[in-house]
Amino acid sequence: MGCTASDVIAALRAAAVVMAEHRDELVNLDRAIGDADHGENMRRGFTALLSKLDSSPPETPGAALKLLATTLISTVGGAAGPLYGTAFLRAATAVGDLAELDGAAVAKALHAALDGVVARGKAEVGDKTMVDALVPAVSAAEAAGGEVDAVLKAAADAAASGAESTVPLVARKGRASYLGERSAGHLDPGARSTSLLLRSFADSARVAR
Amino acid sequence: MRPVEEPKVGLVIVSHSEMLASGIAELATQMAPQVDVEAVGGTPDGGLGTDYDSVCAALVSADSGAGVVVLYDLGSAKMTAEMAVESADDPARFALVDAPVVEGAVAAAVASQGGAHLRDVAAAAVGASGEAPVQAAPARPALHLVTDPLSVEIELTNDVGLHARPAALLARTVAELDADVLVRYRDSEANAASVLALMGLGAPGGESVEVIATGKDAREAVRRIEELAERGFDD
Structure with missing residues (x-):
């Protein structure tokens, strides 16, 4: 069973709730090693998405992802705007105008998203960024195969451990890199939000099934 | 208008x-x-x-x-x-x-x-990064190795010398010319195309700088800078 436009819209609405619930957590993570705005930026971006979903509901999964991308680019204000914006824009391009996404299409979209983040932010694994969550997530998604829920669950599990792996790292990209050694010992907020989003998408896919 | x-x-x-x-x-x-x-x-x-x-x-x-x-x-x-x-x-x-x-x-x-x-x-x-005036080892080909550089000494008759506005005026004056112009003050040299390098010379009013120009419009560049200095950089 595939994932239709209304499934994707439901998943994005659920993700907006998750971003609002975790706003303070992300702000606090970002306060430790950044500029303390990541949680508020993500909440603002996804809240803006909700009103756009109401006013002009997208008709394909790709259109929904593109709406998310352009909304995040316009409203987030921090690095997460261009990074997630590029990620979801590439994901939207990868799925094209498919009416329904299967597991393989979702894995392909995740891979395109990762390529977009890397192209935009130039980060590598080990730099203490969202790439540390996304790289293992894409590998796991591609290895998992199967239906959308299985692919997203594998991605979410791998992203969670990938995010945890950022704790001891010294940041080499982004605002946290200015802290040098002092950035070690903290979870990277971008890796955490990536992990939260993938978990939320996986939960939505499981419920839809 | x-x-x-x-x-x-x-x-x-x-x-x-x-x-x-x-x-x-x-x-x-x-x-x-x-x-x-x-x-x-x-x-x-x-x-x-x-x-x-x-x-x-x-x-x-x-x-x-x-x-x-x-x-x-x-x-x-x-x-x-x-x-x-x-x-x-x-x-x-x-x-x-x-x-x-x-x-x-x-x-x-x-x-x-x-x-x-x-x-x-x-x-x-x-090019503005790390733009201190060129000291001992010039990064660009040393102008004195180029044939027939035009060199002239110019007195800074204005009060502030080659400070921000005069330096900008000087750089602007030569920008459109086909000439490489170097300004030397004591042991430092600056490319006249760079306002920041000129300011970095720290040449105060009352002092003299050497202007060295090469290229097709070298003569015109020197003429314009002399004229500018005579006007006291319009200060």
């Missing part, structure tokens, strides 16, 4: 802070009054951050036909500027440069004021 002139390369300063962007624009415009320097900083609600739509609007507004050089401060400012340039109707009209934002903006503005084209204005910004 001003005579009709070629459009000048515009500048966009993208910062996390509206105050920072405006301050840099103010500084750059002081030395290049005819250049459109657009400051864009902060989020629409007045917070710190960068706003994609504002950057897109600034790119359009700064382009009067000669293209735009875009400078930025930190991480997301760069990424937001990149995305805005990528989404422009003609991305080739915009040059996003990795340069120290203050020095780069001043250098680019002065180059644009002198009539430089997009590529050269961008190069002026990039």
Whole structure:
């Protein structure tokens, strides 16, 4: 069973709730090693998405992802705007105008998203960024195969451990890199939000099934 | 009424802070009054951050036909500027440069004021990094090795010497000429195309500097600088 436009819209609405619930957590993570705005930026971006979903509901999964991308680019204000914006824009391009996404299409979209983040932010694994969550997530998604829920669950599990792996790292990209050694010992907020989003998408896919 | 002139390369300063962007624009415009320097900083609600739509609007507004050089401060400012340039109707009209934002903006503005084209204005910004006057080992081919350099000693008759405004005037004076001009004060040398390098000489009023010019317009360059000095740099 595939994932239709209304499934994707439901998943994005659920993700907006998750971003609002975790706003303070992300702000606090970002306060430790950044500029303390990541949680508020993500909440603002996804809240803006909700009103756009109401006013002009997208008709394909790709259109929904593109709406998310352009909304995040316009409203987030921090690095997460261009990074997630590029990620979801590439994901939207990868799925094209498919009416329904299967597991393989979702894995392909995740891979395109990762390529977009890397192209935009130039980060590598080990730099203490969202790439540390996304790289293992894409590998796991591609290895998992199967239906959308299985692919997203594998991605979410791998992203969670990938995010945890950022704790001891010294940041080499982004605002946290200015802290040098002092950035070690903290979870990277971008890796955490990536992990939260993938978990939320996986939960939505499981419920839809 | 001003005579009709070629459009000048515009500048966009993208910062996390509206105050920072405006301050840099103010500084750059002081030395290049005819250049459109657009400051864009902060989020629409007045917070710190960068706003994609504002950057897109600034790119359009700064382009009067000669293209735009875009400078930025930190991480997301760069990424937001990149995305805005990528989404422009003609991305080739915009040059996003990795340069120290203050020095780069001043250098680019002065180059644009002198009539430089997009590529050269961008190069002026990039070249502004670490721009101390050349000391013992000049980075560029030493001009005294070039045949027939024109050399003349010039007294700085104004009070402040080669400070910001006079340095900008001097750089502007030679910018449009086909000549390499070097200004030497004591043991330091500066490329006259670079306002910051000229200021870095620290040559005060009452002192003399040596002007060394090569190239097709070397004579004209020296003549103009002499004239400028005689007028006391219009101070």
